[in-house]
Amino acid sequence: QLAEGLPGDNVGFNVKNVSVKEVRRGNVCGDSKNDPPKGADSFNAQVIVLNHPGQVGAGYAPVLDCHTAHIACKFAELLEKIDRRTGKSMENNPKFIKSGDAAIVKMVPSKPMCVEAFTDYPPLGRFAVRDMRQTVAVGVIKSVQKTEKGGGKVTKAAVKAGKK
Numbered sequence: 001q002l003a004e005g006l007p008g009d010n011v012g013f014n015v016k017n018v019s020v021k022e023v024r025r026g027n028v029c030g031d032s033k034n035d036p037p038k039g040a041d042s043f044n045a046q047v048i049v050l051n052h053p054g055q056v057g058a059g060y061a062p063v064l065d066c067h068t069a070h071i072a073c074k075f076a077e078l079l080e081k082i083d084r085r086t087g088k089s090m091e092n093n094p095k096f097i098k099s100g101d102a103a104i105v106k107m108v109p110s111k112p113m114c115v116e117a118f119t120d121y122p123p124l125g126r127f128a129v130r131d132m133r134q135t136v137a138v139g140v141i142k143s144v145q146k147t148e149k150g151g152g153k154v155t156k157a158a159v160k161a162g163k164k
Contacts, residue, residue, distance in 0.1 A: 026069030028114040028124070039112035039147040042076065047129065047139035048084060048102045055096035061110070062136065066127035071113045077106040104142065117141050 005011035015029070030037040049056055061074040081091040084102040097103045109115075118125030118140040129137035 026067070026071070026113070028067070037114045040109060040115050041145045041147050042106055042108045043115055043141050043144040044079065044104060044106050045127070045139040045141045046082070046087075046102065047097075047105050047137050049097055049099050049137045050135060052099050052131070052136040055098050056137070057096040062129050062131040064107075064109070064113075064127050065130055066113070066115055067124055069113055072110040073107045073113070074110065075105050076108045079104040079106055105139075112147070115141055115144055117143055 002009070002011070028037040056075065058075055058077055061072050063070055064073040078094050078097060079092075080089045081094040081097060081101060081103045082089055084100075094103065114124065115127075116124040125141040127139055127141070128135045129139065
């Protein structure tokens with residue numbers, strides 16, 4: 001047993017009352033009392049389009065690779081086009097963006113997905129956008145609108161620990 005896991009270490013752990021069959025790729029565990037992980041209804045992200053053959057507009061729904069999750073997310077709204085270098089706004093509510101452009105985009109996952117703002121939890125706040133078997137864009141999450149209903153399973157042990 002290890003006292004702590006360091007970068008590069010593969011760390012495994014068991015959770016009481018949770019079967020291996022219940023655990024899936026993309027699941028996130030956390031402290032139920034201190035900022036518990038929750039699914040995201042939607043999130044705003046800064047996206048940089050790297051190589052997309054056409055134009056990207058609202059309604060585009062590629063697969064997002066964020067941490068270990070692979071989930072389709074819809075570009076619900078293009079909020080603003082920004083300068084890649086300075087981050088200054090260039091155009092509000094653009095109709096579309098193309099290769100080389102950066103934009104703030106409101107995204108809506110097709111299935112429950114746990115993501116966080118890059119400033120709070122960097123590994124859960126960066127993603128790649130994949131389509132046509134290649135990476136077409138990358139991004140960082142600026143803010144998350146979380147689901148209020150129960151995010152996931154809270155074990156009996158966690159409930160008991162919360163009462164102490």
